[in-house]
Amino acid sequence: MTTTLTPGSPAARYREIEETRGEASDVNVGEGERLACGIGGAALALYGIRRDDWGGAALALLGGALLYRGVTGHSEMYEALNVSTAGKSRAGWSRDVHRGLKVQKTVTVNRSPEECYRFWRDFENLPRFMRHLESVQVLDGNRSRWTARAPLGTVSWDAAIINDVPDELIAWRSLEGADVDNAGSVRFRPAPGNRGTTVTVELNYEPPAGRLGVTIAKLFGEEPEQQVREDLRRFKQVMEAGEVATVQGQPSYHGRD
Amino acid sequence: MKALCWEGAGRVRVESVPDPKILNPRDAIVRITSTAICGSDLHLYDGFIPTMAEGDILGHEFMGEVVELGHEVTSLGVGDRVVVPFSISCGNCFFCEKDLWALCDNSNPNAGMAEMMNGFSASGLFGYSHLYGGYAGGQAEAVRVPFADVGPLKVPDDMPDEKVLFLSDILPTAYMAAENGNIQPGDTVAIWGAGPVGLLAIRCASLLGAERVIAIDRYPNRLRLAREAKAEAVDYRAVAEVTETLKEMTGGLGPDVCIDCVGLESYGHSLDAFYDYAKTSLFLATDRTHALRQAIVACRKGGTVSIPGVYGGLLDKFPLGMAFAKGLTFKMGQTHVQRYMKPLLERIRKGEIDPTFVITHRMRLDDAADGYAQFKLHQDECIKIVLKP
Numbered sequence: 222m223t224t225t226l227t228p229g230s231p232a233a234r235y236r237e238i239e240e241t242r243g244e245a246s247d248v249n250v251g252e253g254e255r256l257a258c259g260i261g262g263a264a265l266a267l268y269g270i271r272r273d274d275w276g277g278a279a280l281a282l283l284g285g286a287l288l289y290r291g292v293t294g295h296s297e298m299y300e301a302l303n304v305s306t307a308g309k310s311r312a313g314w315s316r317d318v319h320r321g322l323k324v325q326k327t328v329t330v331n332r333s334p335e336e337c338y339r340f341w342r343d344f345e346n347l348p349r350f351m352r353h354l355e356s357v358q359v360l361d362g363n364r365s366r367w368t369a370r371a372p373l374g375t376v377s378w379d380a381a382i383i384n385d386v387p388d389e390l391i392a393w394r395s396l397e398g399a400d401v402d403n404a405g406s407v408r409f410r411p412a413p414g415n416r417g418t419t420v421t422v423e424l425n426y427e428p429p430a431g432r433l434g435v436t437i438a439k440l441f442g443e444e445p446e447q448q449v450r451e452d453l454r455r456f457k458q459v460m461e462a463g464e465v466a467t468v469q470g471q472p473s474y475h476g477r478d
Numbered sequence: 479m480k481a482l483c484w485e486g487a488g489r490v491r492v493e494s495v496p497d498p499k500i501l502n503p504r505d506a507i508v509r510i511t512s513t514a515i516c517g518s519d520l521h522l523y524d525g526f527i528p529t530m531a532e533g534d535i536l537g538h539e540f541m542g543e544v545v546e547l548g549h550e551v552t553s554l555g556v557g558d559r560v561v562v563p564f565s566i567s568c569g570n571c572f573f574c575e576k577d578l579w580a581l582c583d584n585s586n587p588n589a590g591m592a593e594m595m596n597g598f599s600a601s602g603l604f605g606y607s608h609l610y611g612g613y614a615g616g617q618a619e620a621v622r623v624p625f626a627d628v629g630p631l632k633v634p635d636d637m638p639d640e641k642v643l644f645l646s647d648i649l650p651t652a653y654m655a656a657e658n659g660n661i662q663p664g665d666t667v668a669i670w671g672a673g674p675v676g677l678l679a680i681r682c683a684s685l686l687g688a689e690r691v692i693a694i695d696r697y698p699n700r701l702r703l704a705r706e707a708k709a710e711a712v713d714y715r716a717v718a719e720v721t722e723t724l725k726e727m728t729g730g731l732g733p734d735v736c737i738d739c740v741g742l743e744s745y746g747h748s749l750d751a752f753y754d755y756a757k758t759s760l761f762l763a764t765d766r767t768h769a770l771r772q773a774i775v776a777c778r779k780g781g782t783v784s785i786p787g788v789y790g791g792l793l794d795k796f797p798l799g800m801a802f803a804k805g806l807t808f809k810m811g812q813t814h815v816q817r818y819m820k821p822l823l824e825r826i827r828k829g830e831i832d833p834t835f836v837i838t839h840r841m842r843l844d845d846a847a848d849g850y851a852q853f854k855l856h857q858d859e860c861i862k863i864v865l866k867p
Contacts (some may be wrong), residue, residue, distance in 0.1 A: 249763055331572050416572055444713040447590065454589060462568035462584040462625070463504045463550065467603060471501065471614045474483040474533035 324445050328453040331417040332460045334409040338388045341407055350455035365379040377401055401426055481535040481618035482846040487525025490847050498622040503550035506626030512639040513540035513616050515853055516647060517673050517790050517862045523850055529608040535616030538564035538604040539646045549629045560630035562623050563815035564647045565772035566602040569628030580812035586611040591672040617846055619867045631819045641826055644833040650818035652678030655786035656686050658809035659735035666690040668724055668733035670769040672700040674836040675786060675863045680707040681831050694720060721776040732778035740769035741787025767793045772800050785810035836862040843867040
């Protein structure tokens with residue numbers, strides 16, 4: 222069935238996202254697990270039927286359910302839990318060789334756009350909520366030097382602000398010679414209903430050919446989307462609560478002789 | 479210091495652990511003077527709540543004396559006597575400002591983990607698994623209290639610990655359960671589970687205007703306390719069908735308000751209860767839902783089902799069709815303790831409610847492990863244990 226959607230409408234956007242994610246199929250159980258469910262389920266069902274008692278009937282039912290899951294590759298429980306073992310769903314970011322890597326995330330912060338903008342615009346504040354950054358040093362009004370933690374030491378690059386609309390938008394990109402050609406922007410919009418500010422961050426990485434895996438992994442680990450989400454969560458905590466929630470350094474019992 | 483640590487399902491022990499430290503500017507360190515074991519601690523004890531780690535300090539009902547303060551806390555002073563709410567809340571986010579403290583956006587350091595489970599993260603909790611932040615609990619000699627400028631409530635020196643300790647959890651929980659029931663004058667309120675929260679909910683329901691309160695349980699001592707609190711008591715093992723009994727008792731209408739003070743480890747002797755037991759034992763289901771099912775079946779048309787009992791996952795054989803057909807209202811969730819502490823302190827002070835009647839045992843913190851076992855097995859008519867470090 223095809224319906225025509227107004228281009229740019231929320232429905233069209235949703236369709237686009239769904240198509241990009243390629244999750245139209247109901248399969249949410251991985252291949253290995255399906256095989257195990259199928260064989261185990263069939264064996265259990267046969268055994269249950271042959272036992273010819275109430276316990277056997279229960280086992281047969283259970284076996285049947287497993288067999289169904291194996292054959293269809295669909296688990297109601299996984300669906301309800303939004304879990305899939307049939308390959309990872311990666312909403313919100315995409316990776317392709319030509320476009321590099323792009324992440325976009327949004328959070329609502331219970332502070333005014335002015336306050337959010339002012340805090341972010343002072344780039345030396347960024348390491349307070351971006352965990353992979355060790356420091357950002359402002360060189361002059363426009364340029365800054367970013368230093369990120371990596372498994373083997375640090376990675377450094379210079380960046381310049383390419384767009385700056387007070388209380389609304391900051392955009393930056395790396396300068397010539399960066400290991401990872403990267404650009405980012407953050408947009409601050411008043412949230413509806415006086416709920417503060419909608420903060421949307423977009424990051425793009427376009428590394429030189431061949432270095433994609435290595436350098437991106439260095440900077441972001443395996444889950445860039447998760448990283449950005451956690452960074453934004455910390456930004457919100459700093460803006461609203463004035464501190465980042467932690468349990469690092471609290472007591473517990475670990476020594477067992 | 480000494481603290482009660484979780485060491486695996488069914489195993490807790492008092493151990494020597496490092497003293498708590500100030501980690502953030504809005505922290506306080508509180509020296510514990512009284513702490514209690516909660517029914518929901520038994521869910522941890524039984525291994526029903528995922529993401530516990532060996533060595534975690536338990537306890538979310540506690541009070542004590544402020545001994546150290548982070549530099550941002552100006553509303554408290556060293557030496558203040560405080561009761562600490564079990565949910566940790568920043569006081570600044572959208573939810574705290576809306577008085578929905580248990581849904582705080584900013585207090586769970588493991589919010590990402592909670593989002594994977596539930597889509598969203600609620601507030602951090604003391605001593606209640608890493609899913610809720612992994613905060614060390616208060617069944618200890620001392621505890622670190624985050625956001626101490628908005629959580630802890632100062633209590634007057636002339637009120638003894640036992641009178642105010644339950645402001646930390648079970649009294650506000652019972653009160654919110656009754657409030658969520660939207661009790662109207664003349665209403666009949668049925669309460670499943672006459673444990674500490676259920677017993678206090680009987681009193682709160684009466685305070686909010688219920689004409690009749692019916693408590694459902696199986697333990698004679700709990701049923702006796704329920705009667706003493708002016709409820710009619712139903713021993714569910716002594717009746718053929720609880721829902722039919724309630725219908726008879728309410729002239730065929732059903733109770734106007736049904737409160738489930740049981741949660742995910744419900745017991746029962748009907749077919750569906752055994753089915754739940756089998757499925758959760760085989761890890762095919764997460765929760766035993768018997769009490770909630772009964773509440774839905776029993777509730778009168780257009781009535782309200784209030785759920786203070788804890789649920790953790792996916793419910794099986796949930797009669798939503800019946801709930802829809804009867805036009806029921808559901809209200810539920812973790813208690814917004816901070817919303818109720820002050821008004822309830824006032825009610826205790828005026829003598830309108832005295833929560834001490836639920837206490838059956840007083841022990842030293844050193845004996846806390848025995849306390850858990852006793853509470854779990856209902857030995858010696860155990861209903862509520864208060865621990866003294």
